[in-house]
Amino acid sequence: MLILPASQVLTVVGMGTNVHQKKPIQGPAVIVSNHVHPFDELALVRAMWPRITYFVSMDANFDIPVAGKILSFFGTIPVGSDAAGLREFHRQTRRHLAAGDLVGIFPEGERGHDPRRMAPLRPGAFELAVGAGVPVIPCRLVGTGHVFGLLWRRERLDVWVGDPIVPDPAMTRHHAARAMMAQASAQFEELSRRHP
Numbered sequence: 001m002l003i004l005p006a007s008q009v010l011t012v013v014g015m016g017t018n019v020h021q022k023k024p025i026q027g028p029a030v031i032v033s034n035h036v037h038p039f040d041e042l043a044l045v046r047a048m049w050p051r052i053t054y055f056v057s058m059d060a061n062f063d064i065p066v067a068g069k070i071l072s073f074f075g076t077i078p079v080g081s082d083a084a085g086l087r088e089f090h091r092q093t094r095r096h097l098a099a100g101d102l103v104g105i106f107p108e109g110e111r112g113h114d115p116r117r118m119a120p121l122r123p124g125a126f127e128l129a130v131g132a133g134v135p136v137i138p139c140r141l142v143g144t145g146h147v148f149g150l151l152w153r154r155e156r157l158d159v160w161v162g163d164p165i166v167p168d169p170a171m172t173r174h175h176a177a178r179a180m181m182a183q184a185s186a187q188f189e190e191l192s193r194r195h196p
Contacts, residue, residue: 017046017156017157019158020158020160025051025102027135028134029103030097030102030103030105030125030134030136030137032106032121032125033106033140033141034141035106037141040106045104047139048102051102053102053104054077054093055074055104056078056093056103057077057078057079058079059085077089077093079124090131093128094131097134105125105128107121107126108121118185126177126178129167131173135164135165137164138184138187138188139162140159140160140191141158141159143156143158160195162184163187165183
């Protein structure tokens with residue numbers, strides 16, 4: 001798989017990556033993160049390595065001439081805009097999670113404009129985690145908002161990995177997903193406060 005070599009692009013453009021986590025991630029999980037730069041996916045792939053992380057992207061992005069081929073090449077999972085597309089999205093994501101892999105989702109739904117704060121989270125990533133019975137792990141990327149450093153000006157990217165959030169089996173799927181989303185929001189706020 002060429003995902004890790006592709007993440008070396010970060011080194012080529014003069015960007016170092018530091019990963020801060022209490023312990024390695026065990027088992028399948030949904031990785032949720034802030035999203036402020038096109039290189040965010042590569043940074044998270046590098047941070048999670050040697051675990052394999054499959055990211056998701058809106059199906060319309062696959063129609064972009066060059067970007068679409070790159071997304072397909074790296075196994076990115078399309079999020080369909082109709083019922084059939086959504087069923088296929090859930091089939092693929094659950095297959096990867098059942099295989100013990102990581103699935104990466106940016107729960108804001110689109111790239112944010114302010115690296116210091118996140119937009120309100122959308123429930124899809126948390127509904128996926130509840131349906132698959134896997135934890136959600138919040139990650140905060142710090143530094144990507146001012147990347148594209150030149151070769152002679154090295155930038156640093158920090159990836160802060162939060163605590164796993166496990167779905168509550170005593171709750172309905174709807175309420176369990178909303179509870180996980182609230183916990184993730186609280187972790188993002190705390191990570192943002194401690195690591196601006």
